[in-house]
Amino acid sequence: MLSFDLRQRLGDFHLDARFSGSGRLTALFGVSGSGKSSLIALLAGLSRPDDGVIEVGGRTLVDTGRGIFVPPHRRRIGCVFQEARLFPHLSVINNLDYGRRFSGQARDPKAMARVVELLGIGHLLDRGPSALSGGEKQRVAIGRALMAGPRLLLLDEPLASLDEARKAEILPYIERLRDEGDIPIVLVSHSVAEVARLASDMVVLSDGKVATSGTVADVLGRLDLMPEEMRSEGGAVLEMQVTSYDPRFDMSVLEAAAGRIHMPGDCGPAGRRLRVRIRARDVMIATGRPHGLSALNVLDGKIAAIVESGRAFVEVHVDCAGSRVIARITRQSAEGLELARGCAVHAVVKTVSLDSPHPPHNPEVT
């Protein structure tokens, strides 16, 4: 459980943010300058709010009204930043052990073995940081933070300085941490793909305020609440299951109650569960089942809502067997097609992003 309600003035910038959630991984999302780092500094105890409250797992870390301010070293919050900041003169194992010693914990070989296994760094233990790739350094930095026995892990853009290949390498470890660890994680990111794949909850910051927050599917589906700059990334997030792979075309088929989606590449064995993101801008609406269309993905449903989005656009929310698919189309098209709540329609999905483990080389299809 993480909750905060904070105000802080930094020059002309005014942070005023509140959130409460119990998700395994909460993403702090926002464009540059929206206040993500300022908020992380407050959570970590590196700065003080003008007023406000922070609670982690039922423990009050800050409450200005009651004069409570737990200093950073007593908060039991593990921080990992964009740069791994490992000690260059210490081997990987000694970097890991430093985390434990720094927090005053007793030596615990089992805890060490668990962290090493979780992050897949067993073969690196005797190396120095200079002999590690960027992704390996970040895994060790996460391991060092875990060895301190934190109650909350703050990951401040840990993937930002890595290239795509290194990012792809480290993402599964963050997923394992989320799914198998018992420590809540706050991840700072400005990549919707990263957030859609990793996060359970999402807090969108805009100009120091929480523009919207909630589960990833809810937040990405509420385009009307999103700051303008991220609206083009909004849409539906569907939990799907791989049913087959056809090597002749290098295409996989995924299914959910909402329907069937074709994806390029091998999405893994039948039965694997994946999250699929369908951006609203990549969906068209047809009132009759389309024929002679290059798009492979057509989902049938009924219009659940039509939401105004500026003067030229509307968002059509289509209920496909209980899952919501959203199409951002012009108001002119909506009127021309006489779309209304309850109409049976077909959502034609132009492009699907797969926010899955092991994405194919070209994870987009048109």
Ligand SMILES: Nc1ncnc2c1ncn2[C@@H]1O[C@H](COP(=O)(O)OP(=O)(O)OP(=O)(O)O)[C@@H](O)[C@H]1O
């Ligand atoms: N000590 C300070 N004094 C004055 N202004 C500050 C101070 N710290 C931060 N700011 C301002 O607060 C705003 C938010 O900064 P912050 O670093 O929290 O944003 P961010 O979302 O983390 O951005 P980025 O993604 O670029 O790291 C910026 O406009 C920044 O210039």
